[in-house]
Amino acid sequence: MEIIVNGGNRLEGVVEVNSSKNAILPILAATLLSNGHIEINKVPKIRDVKIISDLINDLGVEVKHEQNKLVYNVSDIKNYPSYELVRQMRASFLVMGPILAKKGKVKISLPGGCAIGTRPIDLHLKGFHALGAKIDLSHGDVTAEASNLIGSHIYLDFPSVGATENIMMAAALAKGSTYIENAALEPEVVDLANFINAMGGKISGAGTNVVKIDGVNELKPVNYTPIPDRIEAGTYMIAAAATGGNVLINNVIPEHMKAITAKLVESGAIVEEESNAIRVARTESIKPIYIKTLPYPGFPTDMQAQFMAYLSCALGSSVITESVFENRFMHLQELLRMGAEIKAEGRTAIIKGVKKLTGANVKATDLRAGAALVVAGLTAEGETIVGNSIHVDRGYENFVEKLNKLGADIIKK
Template sequence: MEKLFIRGGRPLHGKVRVSGSKNAVLPIIAACLLPTSPCTLEDIPGLADVHTICLVLQHLGARVERKGTTLVIHPPEKPSTEAPYEFVRQMRASFLVMGPLLARAGLAAISLPGGCAIGSRPVDLHLKGLQMLGARIEHGYGSIRARAEKGGLRGNRIYLDFPSVGATENIIMAAVLARGQTLIENAAEEPEVVDLANFLCAMGAKIKGAGTKVIKITGVKELHGVTHTVIPDRIEAGTYLVAGAITGGNVLVENVIANHVKPVLAKLLEMGVTVYEENDGLRVIGQQEYTAVDVKTMPYPGFPTDMQPQMMALLTRARGTAIITETVFENRFMHVSELRRMGARIKTVGRNAVIQGPVHLSGAPVKATDLRAGAALVLAGLCAEGVTEVSNVHHIQRGYEHLMDKLRNLGAAIWA
């Protein structure tokens, strides 16, 4: 499926269930290289990125079995130590196998990662942390080779210049089998980091402080397999909350942890959207008119950069001037030109986007440049007059399970 067509103007009604978190499950799958016995993972979304990381593990010697939303991963006794370019170029999360490979095998060779083109996302912090644990890093021919010193990795005190989620996760996975104690300062606080730590602790790891800026890890000799249910996807949940708001609908978003989407809820309420918690999830009730608000993306618990494009689509419907400041990725306004094609009035200056509203969007041919930009264009299409044609849909499929079916069940006119 390379294109989606959406006939806008239909308020969404009904309920939609959020799938397991893409950003939580990828490091958790990588961590399945660490134990000596199989792991069973529940509520696993059927996404292209999940398929890719499973292919990486299979190449490294793991056996992966999928039954519906359950994954059973049998770790290899002696893992292969090289993750090839053909997989890593598709998805930067493939780089997360470096920490587990160093911990288990003492060696890892990985191509430089690919993924969405939303700006510079260097792996310097990953490498800095692994070096502090005693790994020797070599660069060459578009790949990175890391080798543990004789005697294996050893704990250390590591300060991250930026609270990188991926670097925090990679360092944690390397440190759980390292000798001694590791302290990660200025660590990422995202719920996905907490979910990974909970998974590792269930396997026998000793981790304290996950979800705070300081994480303490005491190395253990080995880990054992467990059964783990992945947390709900907070970005998917936020996207469906915005879908209900942008169409003026009434949608119950099920399987969502309200605390994980607090920054999004705060901005929706500030705009005048009605959102309240029910036993089964969060209900969003759209209004005819919204108030413009300013948004600044920040590491968790701030407003998530992965919700910035979707919020921009919604702000085209708000009365007044809104300013979005993107502090995380320097190239995350590529959806602006596509929204303009639909009639949005948006100007960008550096890392700021100024949105004048409200406007009545019109359907147009638009192109998804990355995962969340694609989601924003789908949302814009849901409220636009006429038919919107979204191309490069493969980007969207990387992060939203059964998007078309879920929107259809809410009453959207959407087809491929």
Template sequence: MDRYIINGGNKLNGIVRVDGAKNAILPILASVALTDKQVILHDCPQLSDVNDMLSILKSMGCKIKREGHTIILDPSGINEWRIPDYYVKKIRSSIVILGAVLGRMGKSGITYPGGCEIGQRPIDLHLKGLRKLGVEIDDSYGYLNCTVDTLRGADIHLDYPSVGATENIMLAASKAKGTTVIRNAAKEPEIVDLQDFINAMGGRIGGAGTDTVVIEGVKAFKPVEYRVIPDRIATGTFMVAAAITGGDVFIDNVIESHVQSIIYKLRETGCGVLLQDNGIRVKSIPELKAIDHTKTLPYPGFPSDMQAPLMAMLTRCNGTSIVTENIFENRYKHVPELKKMGANIRVESNTAIIQGVDMLMGARMEATDLRGGAALVIAALDAQGASEIGNINHIDRGYEGLECKLKGLGAKIERIKG
């Protein structure tokens, strides 16, 4: 597998543009299965997860043409309701295609999804919501066989504001008869983007971004051309990378309201964060201050996806910082790798106590998941000496050409083919 060689110690300076959001494009691509009309998507990141979702659509009969960051899809030929196990086991977000396929064909077969091993991510809320819409589900032997004669609107209360469950129900309910109400829905910006995309196709959804989403089912959709929102997690990753290296970076293509919780955390360290047209400038200071306590929470709280990148920065902040992971129980796999660099981190249950150190030293490390891998890159950018990071295929799942973007900011980073 490919690996990174990073020689740390260079301040990041310059301009970097953020691509479309991974966590927005995946459910949008899944929703393409709802329609038989042409879909044109702009600002689509070139990521392995996106390629896998496109492969799923292609296996179902969708015709796909890619031109740089634009994808042109012709879903008129979709006629396969079974989702290939190979891709489903690679990409967890594939589960949301279940609702779309049910909305189109009234049946679907899919195995339990895979993805990064960051903890249990049960899909019981997905299945409970679909059953409320009238779907019959046989989940014997780790495989989901789903059928429905007629999807019917329902009043659904989620026990937890699950992003995936909210998306899956939205997709299926878009073709259901009557009105569906999702209560305690996830509020993430990606939910709003999915609503806006479906509405651009002729759907009737309201309330995304609040805890109550209302879906009026429609019979058919129209052709659509749409631009995906920028990636707030990639934005946050470049923000903390600029901060830890003492850099001065302008991050272009940013929706400021989507990254407010990250902005607040960086300002707590004393780092300068300036809001400018369509972007954010991060100007670091010589000595960053520790952050008292960061707790990951559903949006608009601090995102779990930013926990590991933030922790990498905190290893170099003056004083003691505390981080509590409330979303995933197994999301500290990056901690032993950061310790190889000299980081002072102690984990107690779901809380990490980080004592800032004067210097990190280059080390040989392995990325164990997407965001943990990004954290290792961030730490290596500031470390003295050379670092080697293996298994960077994890990083490729969520960051397009990360090494190229960092090189453009002055980092010494090379991708070595495995």
């Protein structure tokens, strides 16, 4: 699959952001903790949602798609996750906590996903072990077993989002209280806690360094709408600024966008916040800036590639330091093919701004790299062909259609 971008068009208009991919995936995994009819609203039709829905269906859960809603009828979990589905997406590992809590035993293959560096699952397993599970790793599979999970104090060596979520889900049905220290602060963690609490769970402190989970005997069905996708919103913000456009992005929580907004303003863009929307425009040259990716509330690693594309045409040299993943500059080589001047030294990239990028044949290496190359193509002279664009479908619904409505000239083949 490929996306063909004819560059040079200024983006203008209004675009609507979907519910958060990174919030929906753990929420869908957490439906396994309940019994009965669960409805999740405003679900985007993206590849990652399909994979985890197929995985949950494969476990024996009835899954129905009704317009932009997913309906789950959860009763018994009949199977363990299949390797063919788990290997396609790292977030599939999030079903481990709920299955362990519900069934007392789970066996799952080591997860796949984007090739953006080592993302070990040791913190997940450390948490399960602390809750009383016996862990066994063999032949590429992980087995966790516990007749009863017991609340515990768990300290995370790194504030891992996935580990915080997985342990939180396992602890929701454990006996007693669990404390996760050095927990991830991301809004998606808060949203998962709100979802579990809506089902009758008792989680407090989500969004702070210490999350407390008081285990309950059962969780009940619920109708729930996840938070907006801050990374999708950020991508449209960058696209607007990169093209010198003027775009209103609806269905946004501005508080979640602070790090992105601050860097855009620093670069010379105009950012206006409303209660649930953000307008981005740019009328002057792009100023060079310094960015260091950090866990929330720091600058998100999922926006690093898009900013690198944007800063490729800045008036001066910018510096980006990637502190979260060690292999997340793979889009750099593709931007060089478009005429960018970028040098990488370890985890730091120095971007010397050029007057104009030039269209070229490039290849998406992961989800956000694919989005970044489309952004680069929007600003480039001539035609850019983004190959392997299936990565983009993992996280953006109707990406091409939405950009075209803003005035872009893009074809998806």
